[in-house]
Amino acid sequence: xxxxxxxxxxxxxxxxxxxxxxxxxxxxxxxxxxxxxxxxxxxxxxxxxxxxxxxxxxxxxxxxxxxxxxxxxxxxxxxxxxxxxxxxxxxxxxxxxxxxxxxxxxxxxxxxxxxxxxxxxxxxxxxxxxxxxxxxxxxxxxxxxxxxxxxxxxxxxxxxxxxxxxxxxxxxxxxxxxxxxxxxxxxxxxxxxxxxxxxxxxxxxxxxxxxxxxxxxxxxxxxxxxxxxxxxxxxxxxxxxxxxxxxxxxxxxxxxxxxxx
Numbered sequence: 001x002x003x004x005x006x007x008x009x010x011x012x013x014x015x016x017x018x019x020x021x022x023x024x025x026x027x028x029x030x031x032x033x034x035x036x037x038x039x040x041x042x043x044x045x046x047x048x049x050x051x052x053x054x055x056x057x058x059x060x061x062x063x064x065x066x067x068x069x070x071x072x073x074x075x076x077x078x079x080x081x082x083x084x085x086x087x088x089x090x091x092x093x094x095x096x097x098x099x100x101x102x103x104x105x106x107x108x109x110x111x112x113x114x115x116x117x118x119x120x121x122x123x124x125x126x127x128x129x130x131x132x133x134x135x136x137x138x139x140x141x142x143x144x145x146x147x148x149x150x151x152x153x154x155x156x157x158x159x160x161x162x163x164x165x166x167x168x169x170x171x172x173x174x175x176x177x178x179x180x181x182x183x184x185x186x187x188x189x190x191x192x193x194x195x196x197x198x199x200x201x202x203x204x205x206x207x208x209x210x211x212x213x214x215x216x217x218x219x220x221x222x223x224x225x226x227x228x229x230x231x232x233x234x235x236x237x238x239x240x241x242x243x244x245x246x247x248x249x250x251x252x253x254x255x256x257x258x259x260x261x
Contacts, residue, residue, distance in 0.1 A: 025069025026051045031061050033077025038084050048082065085249025093243070093253055097235030098227060100242060103137045107171050109144040112156055115168075123162045131163035134224045140177070142170045153203075154180050154210030167220055176217035178210045186219045188212070 026049035035045040037058055047064035049057035057067050068074060103122035105115065119137055126133070145152070157166050157179035165182035169175075178186070190206045198216030201209045227235065243251065 024056075024066055026056060026064075026067040026072050029064055029068055029072055029074045030077055030082055031064055031074065033080055033082045035077075036081065036083040083247070086247050088243075088248050088251040090254045091251045092255060093239040093251060094232060094235055094257075096242070097237070097239030098231070099138045100238040101231065101235055103135060104139045105137060105141070105168075107139050107141045107144075109141060109146055111146045112150060112152060115140075115145070115152070116156065116160060119157065119166065119168070120160050120162075123160060123164065129164065133164055134182075135162075135164050135166045136224060137166065137168040139171050140168050142172070142175055142177075152177055152211070154178060154183060154208075157210070165223075167217070167224075174214055176212045176220070178212060178217070178220075180210070182220070183208055183210060185223055188216075188219070 028050045029047065031047035033046060035048055035058065037043050037045055045058045046061045047057070047059060048055060049064050049067035051067075057064055103119065105118055108114075110118070119135070122137065123135060126135070129135075142152075154177070157168070157177065160166070160179075163181065165185050166179040167182050168177040170177075178188075183189075188200060188208050190202075190208070192200060192208070194200050195215045195218070197214055198218070199213040200216050201211035201213070203209055243249075
């Protein structure tokens with residue numbers, strides 16, 4: 001009789017507890033970590049619970065227990081650091097994504113021989129684009145070439161095993177190095193005047209060296225085929241993955257062109 005009475009007393013409590021757990025269960029729980037809250041005190045918590053894309057709990061491990069249900073995905077941070085996502089207020093995500101799809105020198109400090117090896121490797125990977133497909137190389141840290149003061153010109157690229165037009169873009173965005181094929185297609189010759197806002201570097205005889213500054217390489221915007229819609233989508237996805245890897249969860253496109261939309 002006593003057991004029956006106790007069971008009847010406990011039944012409503014268990015039912016209420018079950019309903020409470022169902023209502024408060026989070027979709028995801030992170031616990032046993034060092035959680036940077038970014039509050040006014042820069043306080044550190046242990047656990048976070050998320051439901052329907054919103055944070056519903058931040059605090060100690062024991063406090064997150066009621067938020068764990070049968071379908072909650074629980075991640076043990078094992079002491080690792082967790083912080084709010086970063087918001088970047090000035091980005092060019094599609095442009096960055098397109099760069100990720102191109103032959104990149106990765107801002108590295110290179111010798112002339114190393115630069116040539118890197119560009120040749122990109123050529124070898126895209127042999128199907130011979131002889132007329134453009135190769136656009138990006139993220140060239142021109143100022144950090146080794147040894148200090150070393151010069152590059154179109155001959156640097158002309159020795160490569162290709163017939164393709166090549167341009168190498170400086171990471172600072174103000175200089176392009178073009179091979180002879182690219183200069184010819186742009187109709188940049190000894191008699192071509194420097195454009196307003198640009199400079200064509202020349203040798204002692206007045207012949208273009210292949211180095212072009214600012215508006216002097218604007219001609220390539222019309223010569224190099226624009227990305228296809230499929231390439232733009234792939235670039236956007238690549239940019240998203242790169243941002244996620246760095247913890248960027250929100251951004252503002254500072255100069256959204258029509259194709260960005």
